[in-house]
Amino acid sequence: MSSEKPLTQDFAPRHIGPSPQERQAMLEAVGVPTLEALIEETLPASIRQSEPLSIGPGLSEAEVLEHLRALAAENQVYTSLIGQGYYGTFLPPVIQRNILENPAWYTAYTPYQPEISQGRLEALLNFQTMVADLTGLPVANASLLDEATAAAEGMAVAQRGCKAPRTRFFADRHLHPQTLAVLQTRAEPLGWEVVVGDPEASLEVEGLFGAIFQYPDTLGQIRDLRGPIQRVKAAGGLVVVAADLLALTLLTPPGELGADIAVGSTQRFGVPMGYGGPHAGYIAVREELKRALPGRLVGVSLDARGNRAYRLALQTREQHIRREKATSNICTAQVLPAVIASMYAVYHGPQGLRAIAWEIHRKTSVLAQGLARLGYAPLNPHFFDTLTVPTGSKTEAILAAARARHINLRKVDEGHIGIALDETTTPQVVEAVWAAFGGAMAFAEFTPQAHLPTALRRTSSYLTHPVFNRYHTETELLRYLRRLADRDLALDRAMIPLGSCTMKLNPTAAMLPITWPEFAQLHPFAPLEQAQGYQKLFVQLSRYLAEITGYDAVSLQPNSGAQGEYAGLLAIRAYHRARGEAQRNVCLIPSSAHGTNPASAQMAGMEVVVVACDARGYVDLADLEAKARQYADRLAAVMVTYPSTHGVFEEEIGTLCEIVHRYGGQVYLDGANLNAQVGLAKPGQYGADVSHLNLHKTFAIPHGGGGPGMGPIGVKKHLAPFLPGHPFLDGGTAPVGPVSAAPFGSASILPISYAYIRLLGSEGLRQASQVAILNANYIACRLEPHFPVLYKNARGRVAHECIIDLRPFKAIGITAEDVAKRLIDFGFHAPTMSFPVPGTLMIEPTESESKAELDRFIAAMIAIREEIAQIERGQLKAEESPLHHAPHTVLDLADENWPRKYTRAQGCFPAGQSPLDKYWSPVNRVDNVYGDRHLVCTCPPLEEYAQAAD
Structure with a gap:
């Protein structure tokens, strides 16, 4: 009997959209015989890795979950009363199920x-x-x-x-x-x-x-x-x-x-x-x-x-x-944690939040009274939820006695212990704390007292808006959350073809562990021995990321891509200073770079010098060398995105790295486009010194409507001593301090990327990159007869994204925004608009979209091109076109006075869109100028809604 895993349990076909048969049809449309041939025409031979990744074979979803269960079991969930900004809390199940675990919320952009x-x-x-x-x-x-x-x-x-x-x-x-x-x-x-x-x-x-x-x-x-x-x-x-x-x-x-x-x-x-x-x-x-x-x-x-x-x-x-x-x-x-927090306030309302706060305070009061009876009167007579207790020479013994009762207290210093209560604290926990201090007392023996300063008690009202005072039953909140979700278009409805943002499938199996108590309920400053499962996951994930990128060391601390950029530049800065070259502060940045690049360089104390791009969208190497030579004694780094922001693998990336190194600089390679390289090329092998890795892009952590993200950095060996430290781990002795509050950043979402890598394995990861490139080239080839594709390499190929040029249509009054809004009528989120080139759309389909969805998008774009052609032929003026009025809403469908020169059906159901599957935009096109001139940044009072409707 074969011991091979049944095909139905193999994850790669679940993640990668096009089937093998569909891939072959797409390759024929692109004009190459095989996927390998396409990759040869897309990636420069000089950067392609020769050896396969050593991740191992992909695991089934069941196997990965079993493995993660074993890791989670090595974490010990104690009651942590450490405080320091982190507290136990109850996540209402209605919010957990309908936001945190709901792809309508977590897959949004x-x-x-x-x-x-x-x-x-x-x-x-x-x-x-x-x-x-x-x-x-x-x-x-x-x-x-x-x-x-x-x-x-x-x-x-x-x-x-x-x-x-x-x-x-x-x-x-x-x-x-x-x-x-x-x-x-x-x-x-x-x-x-x-x-x-x-x-x-x-x-x-x-x-x-x-x-x-x-x-x-x-x-x-x-x-x-x-x-x-x-x-x-x-x-x-x-x-x-x-x-x-x-x-x-x-x-x-x-x-x-x-x-x-x-x-x-x-x-x-x-x-x-x-x-x-x-x-x-x-x-x-x-x-x-x-x-x-x-x-x-x-x-x-x-x-x-x-x-x-x-x-x-x-x-x-x-x-x-x-x-x-x-x-x-x-x-x-x-964004996703912010939505959860906001709905926690909506669900509890002002009275509920106040009641929670008073209950915590009362328990803290009782705790303080009991400690005082035991001879450990807290230092602070006024407090909300946290006490600092003088413990002298008994500090370690008390901490150990608490740990024996599965309670973590905070060691403030050698002679003081901190205790912070929260909404999950029970009377039994308070009694266990007393026991750790050597006392046996009952919670009921004490009467709670207020310990808030009279002069600082709140008298002003808050959360008075109706939204915080209506949805206090599960039924009402459930329906409110559903109404909001129905107004949005997220990845659970349709492809989100955003260039540079990689909106790919977030595997459900990878999402499940984040709510397991063993991962969700650990305090970041709990003793390391209680987090051995996490520590093993961190070590192995870092090894995988190092193997994938060709770097020697990885820090998981940066909790966004921009923070990763910043941490990488701090490492470069510290490296130069350690070598006695503190004057190196110039950062060369191509004109096409992500906006975060120059902002991060400025934050790292560097002077930004812009490098030109040529007509192909490549970094102008002559300009790069001229500026590297000009600033030779001050050159700190270059920041380059690869594949380029224009969606092409530049042929001379190795030369670029060599130029910068020759003049004493370091190469920071932005990892935003790593989705095109995993298993195909390693930045650390073709010349880069440091990269941040967007785990919320390439490695499947969901975008969540704008976060959470993770941006760990990989570095070559010489930069490893300058990865961000943290006082919890090193006592503040590291050459570069922390860039995030917690030692390991947003640790609870790291199991997602870990699971993603284990699910796909070496071959699956490589195949995902290949198909991402195939999908982008398929779209480029299918759309090129209708729209100019702006940048391609010498062999006519794009990387994992392509840019279509809409600037020629400006002469007839049609803009990229018109096309973007018209795509909503077809049920699609627009591609990236006007970046990196104004008046264009940058399209990234990712590997997880099926051929059917790609074809649906292509058909929508071709239909939009025909609507543009009607304007070119003089059949309609731009202001009379469906493009100008998009997106269309049910109010358009119900409009008794329809003065437009196209039918309601053309506007609302373009190219035969099915009424059964129609996504309806809840509003018509939004006036951006009005919004900036009339900023309202809190919930408007109900009277304003009435006034707006008049």
Whole structure:
């Protein structure tokens, strides 16, 4: 009997869209006999790897899940009362099932096309409203990466907002340690001095551009910050407050204390600790600072019928427009965790959140009373949920006694222990803590008392909007979530052919482990021996990524692609400084680069010098060498995307690397397009020194509507000592500090990429890259008779994406935006619009789309070309065309007055679209200009909806 695995259990055919027979038909259309022949015509021979990957054979879904179960079993789920910004929380099952585990939410893309993103945009507007209300500041964004990086962004906003050219920033010595470490990492390359001290005892305000205080602080103390805040502001600085949102249901919010900026985490709003993430960080600011706000900002506009519609606002301040002058380098944020946190607030409402907070506080009060009876009176008389207890020489014995009861406490220092309670804490846990301190008492013996300072008790209202006061039953919330999901177009409905963003299948089997308690409920600062399953997964995943890329070492810490870029550049910077060449600060960046590249270089303290591209879209090597020679003594790095941003494998990538190395620089190769290389070429072998790897692109972590992402970096051996450190692991001794709050970034989503690699195995990974290239070339060949394909290599091939040129149609009044919006009527998300070339569409089909779906997209594009031809022939003017009025909605179908020169059927059901399968855009085309001029960044009152309808 054969021991081979049945074909039905092989994962590769489940993941890769076209069947072998369909691939052959596609190869015939492309004009090559075999897949290998296509790859030979696409990749330069000089970079193709000769040996297969050593990942091993692909496993079935059942085998991978069994393997991950075994790894998970090596993690020990203790009750962690460590605090430090991470807390146990209850994820309501209705939210877990209908958001976290629902592909309608987790396969959505960043809402750049607002008409088909109204559901997630409303959810994010709820998030912004929640943050603004709780912090008492009027403008909040749609999430940041975590609390520590949010604090770093807050520091940067303060520096930009300060009217004087200052470089000193004060940091509260009782910030969470990881936050302080990330602040110091961010400040050093920019030449900013972080002064650490006590806000009351050692705050010297002269010369500060800003200050940050923790509220409540990391030891649990609740301090009245009004005095320090006023002093900093009176001296011309701006104030950031890092605040616990749940505590703010009971405490005076930062805005009312006088803060300019508030930052923090929304993790305890239903998002599991996940050994560090992903969690949605938040930032809120005063009105005057809104244009300095980093990340995404959801606002309100009108559609073509005058109905209210949501959109991303003020996008001109973002990295993809402003580049090295951008507010920040953030591209991916934490949309999915932000949606979960917002719905936690919607489900519980203001009264429910307040009740949760009071219950935690009451239990903490009882804990404090019992500790005092045992002779361990807490240091802090005022607290919300965290106590710091003097333990002297008994510290280690008490920590060990707690661990024996499966409880983790925080070792603050040799003589103090921290204890932080949360909504999952039971009376039995409190009694077990007392037992660890040597006492046997019953919870019921004590009467809870309030320990909040009278002067800091909250009196202002919050979450008054109806959305936070209606959906408190599971039935109502279930239906609300379904209504929002139905307004969106995500990967569960249709192909999302976004160039450079790789919207591929997120395997269900790979998604399952993220909610297992053994992965979801670990605290990031729990003892390492309790996370052996995670540690083994990290080691093996790092080995796989190193094998795939040809690098020698990998850091899993960066929790977004942009953070990976930043970490890679910090490694290069530290390498040069260690060699006594600190003057090397010039970063060469091609004009076609992703917007995050120049923004990241600026954050790393580098000077950006732009390198030209030639008519083929390749990096102009003559210009590169001239500039490398010009800046030879200062050259730090080049940042290059490969395959190029124009969707082509440049023939001379090896020469490019050699030029930069010759003049003393390092090669940073952006890993955004690694989807075309896995199993075919290794950046570390053809000359690159460092790359970030977008796990949410190539390695199947879902985009989640704009996050979570992960951007680990791979480096050659000489850069390995300069990978980001973390005080939890190295005590702060690493040459480069942390770039993320948690030591291993968003650890709980790493099992997704690990599973993806194990499911496909060596051959499956290679085959996926080959088919990604086939699918792109198939689309390019099929569309070229109708649209110019802008860039191809010398043999007429594109990589895994192609750019079609719509600029010739501008003369007749048709733009790339018109084509993008018309695709919605066909049930497709638009390709990437006007990047890297204005007036074009960049199409990436990925390997997981079937031939049938590719053909459906091709047919839609050909039908749109015929509509353009009608304008060219003079049958319609551009403003009379369906393209101009797209997308069409049910209101168009029901319009009793139809003045247009095409039929309703042509508008709403183009090219015979089936009414049964029709996706209806919930709004007509959104007015972007109106939205930026009339920014509303919190839930509008109901009267405004009524006014908009009048």
